[in-house]
Amino acid sequence: MTEQRNTTGTATANSPDGTAAERSQGELVAARGLRRTFNDSPVLDGVDFSMQAGQITVIIGRSGSGKSTLLRVLAGLTEPEDGDLTIAGHLVRKGGVRTDDYAKGEALVGMVFQSYTLWPHMNVLDNLTLAPRKVLGMSRSEAEDRAATALGEVGMAHHIRSRSTGLSGGERQRVAIARALMMRPRLLLCDEITSALDPPVAAEVLSVLARLKNEEGIAVALVTHDMAFASKAADRLVFFSQGRIAVDATPEQVFRGCENAELRSFVEAVTLS
Ligand SMILES: Nc1ncnc2c1ncn2[C@@H]1O[C@H](COP(=O)(O)OP(=O)(O)OP(=O)(O)O)[C@@H](O)[C@H]1O
Numbered sequence: 001m002t003e004q005r006n007t008t009g010t011a012t013a014n015s016p017d018g019t020a021a022e023r024s025q026g027e028l029v030a031a032r033g034l035r036r037t038f039n040d041s042p043v044l045d046g047v048d049f050s051m052q053a054g055q056i057t058v059i060i061g062r063s064g065s066g067k068s069t070l071l072r073v074l075a076g077l078t079e080p081e082d083g084d085l086t087i088a089g090h091l092v093r094k095g096g097v098r099t100d101d102y103a104k105g106e107a108l109v110g111m112v113f114q115s116y117t118l119w120p121h122m123n124v125l126d127n128l129t130l131a132p133r134k135v136l137g138m139s140r141s142e143a144e145d146r147a148a149t150a151l152g153e154v155g156m157a158h159h160i161r162s163r164s165t166g167l168s169g170g171e172r173q174r175v176a177i178a179r180a181l182m183m184r185p186r187l188l189l190c191d192e193i194t195s196a197l198d199p200p201v202a203a204e205v206l207s208v209l210a211r212l213k214n215e216e217g218i219a220v221a222l223v224t225h226d227m228a229f230a231s232k233a234a235d236r237l238v239f240f241s242q243g244r245i246a247v248d249a250t251p252e253q254v255f256r257g258c259e260n261a262e263l264r265s266f267v268e269a270v271t272l273s
């Protein structure tokens with residue numbers, strides 16, 4: 001994949017600075033031939049996946065089809081057995097193995113999970129600043145400045161001193177998004193972050209993602225069953241089946257009735273549930 005480095009990584013997609021419009025240009029993710037097996041089953045069976053900067057990609061598929069595994073591989077949390085991965089022009093993996101350049105690419109990726117992962121005994125500010133300060137050695141003032149900015153971006157600035165146990169589920173997920181924003185990611189991976197929330201609260205959390213895309217130029221890959229959000233806000237819908245991407249299309253193409261019968265029945269099932 002080295003030959004792709006100069007073509008995939010534009011300076012703008014790569015840079016934490018610049019305007020939202022500048023940051024949302026170019027190919028941000030290029031994955032080729034990702035493979036990962038669990039218990040002799042090919043969970044990722046040669047996945048090719050790409051994302052443009054500043055786009056929202058919704059990933060759907062049946063339980064166990066490999067959606068979370070793909071996100072975890074992109075975030076560097078699960079090791080693939082094979083495949084090449086380039087993020088914002090940095091070749092992160094070659095033949096499944098991390099390259100010397102991996103940290104530059106992985107640093108641009110943030111991830112938010114389904115379950116609330118905030119420290120219950122800390123307030124919101126400490127939840128956001130703990131890892132940057134202790135792990136990365138960021139100064140208190142820089143970490144607090146970033147936390148204030150990140151909380152503003154998710155509409156939670158007024159809760160900066162709140163204890164995380166006092167927050168509602170939707171508020172906790174917005175703080176979890178803010179925590180991921182602390183490292184100024186260009187790509188935010190969200191794994192069923194609203195599935196424990198009531199629909200109106202889920203819609204509020206998802207609207208934060210659309211705003212981050214529009215105002216900050218952040219690309220989002222989101223695993224969700226929320227077809228209302230997918231049809232309104234997604235630039236692309238990716239359907240996973242048997243360890244591969246079976247359909248990669250616009251929401252219009254999917255909801256107008258795509259040719260893949262498995263996807264049609266999946267969309268009907270989740271829309272009716
Ligand atoms: N760490 C692991 N150890 C063993 N098996 C795993 C591991 N992670 C994932 N798997 C298996 O890989 C398959 C795909 O899992 P994955 O979590 O990616 O699916 P998913 O599409 O996210 O499903 P869901 O919609 O239920 O979240 C499943 O059969 C799962 O049991």
Ligand SMILES: [Mg+2]
Nearest residue numbers: 067068069191
């Ligand atoms: Mg999953």
